[in-house]
Amino acid sequence: xxxxxxxxxxxxxxxxxxxxxxxxxxxxxxxxxxxxxxxxxxxxxxxxxxxxxxxxxxxxxxxxxxxxxxxxxxxxxxxxxxxxxxxxxxxxxxxxxxxxxxxxxxxxxxxxxxx
Amino acid sequence: xxxxxxxxxxxxxxxxxxxxxxxxxxxxxxxxxxxxxxxxxxxxxxxxxxxxxxxxxxxxxxxxxxxxxxxxxxxxxxxxxxxxxxxxxxxxxxxxxxxxxxxxxxxxxxxx
Numbered sequence: 001x002x003x004x005x006x007x008x009x010x011x012x013x014x015x016x017x018x019x020x021x022x023x024x025x026x027x028x029x030x031x032x033x034x035x036x037x038x039x040x041x042x043x044x045x046x047x048x049x050x051x052x053x054x055x056x057x058x059x060x061x062x063x064x065x066x067x068x069x070x071x072x073x074x075x076x077x078x079x080x081x082x083x084x085x086x087x088x089x090x091x092x093x094x095x096x097x098x099x100x101x102x103x104x105x106x107x108x109x110x111x112x113x114x115x
Numbered sequence: 116x117x118x119x120x121x122x123x124x125x126x127x128x129x130x131x132x133x134x135x136x137x138x139x140x141x142x143x144x145x146x147x148x149x150x151x152x153x154x155x156x157x158x159x160x161x162x163x164x165x166x167x168x169x170x171x172x173x174x175x176x177x178x179x180x181x182x183x184x185x186x187x188x189x190x191x192x193x194x195x196x197x198x199x200x201x202x203x204x205x206x207x208x209x210x211x212x213x214x215x216x217x218x219x220x221x222x223x224x225x226x227x
Contacts, residue, residue, distance in 0.1 A: 009155075042220075043223075044220055045205060045207075045221075047215060047216075095214065102148075102173065103160075105158045105159075107156055108157055
C-alpha cells in the first residue's frame with residue numbers, strides 16, 4: 001500500500017524568506033501523481049501544485065515549486081518570497097495513475113509566517 | 116458560485132442520533148468522494164462513487180453509509196453517531212482528465 005510521510009509537523013519562516021516543506025512517499029508503482037494542497041484557516045482545501053511522475057521537469061506555479069526526486073521518492077515544496085497569506089496547513093498527497101483515483105494524504109505540515 | 120457545496124457547514128449532535136451530510140456539485144463530474152479529517156491525521160477516505168450505480172468503501176467506512184441520489188448529489192450518513200466521529204468532513208469531486216480533485220468547504224461535525 002502507498003504511504004505519504006510529512007516529517008515536519010510545524011515550520012516557521014520569516015516573511016519574504018524561502019521555506020521548503022518535506023514529503024516522502026512509498027510506492028511500488030511507476031506511474032502516479034503527486035500534489036501539494038494548502039488548507040488555510042478557512043479550512044478550504046486548495047490545490048497548490050501538481051506533478052506527474054513521468055515528467056522529469058519539476059512543476060512550478062508562481063512562487064511555489066517542487067523538487068521531485070523519483071528514485072528517492074521525495075517530493076518537497078519550496079515557497080519563495082513567503083507572504084502572510086501562505087500561513088496554512090500543507091498536505092502532500094499521492095494518487096495512483098493505474099487504479100481508482102483515490103488520493104492518499106500525508107498528515108500535514110503547519111506553516112507559520114513571521115512578520 | 117461554489118462548484119462543490121456542503122450542507123450543513125457546522126453541526127452539533129448527540130450520541131445515538133442519525134445525521135446526514137449533503138454534498139452537491141455543479142462541475143459535471145461523475146466521481147465523488149467523502150473524506151474525514153482529524154487533527155494530526157490528514158484526510159482519510161470514507162466512501163467514493165464513480166457514478167450513480169458504483170459506490171465503494173474507502174479506508175474508514177465503518178459507521179458510515181452513503182447515497183448517490185444523482186450525478187450531482189452524494190450524501191453521507193451516520194446511522195448512530197458516536198463521539199469519535201467528531202471531525203471535519205469533506206466532499207470532493209474528480210476530473211480524471213486533469214488528475215485533480217476539487218473539494219467542498221467542509222462540514223464540522225461535533226458529536227456530544
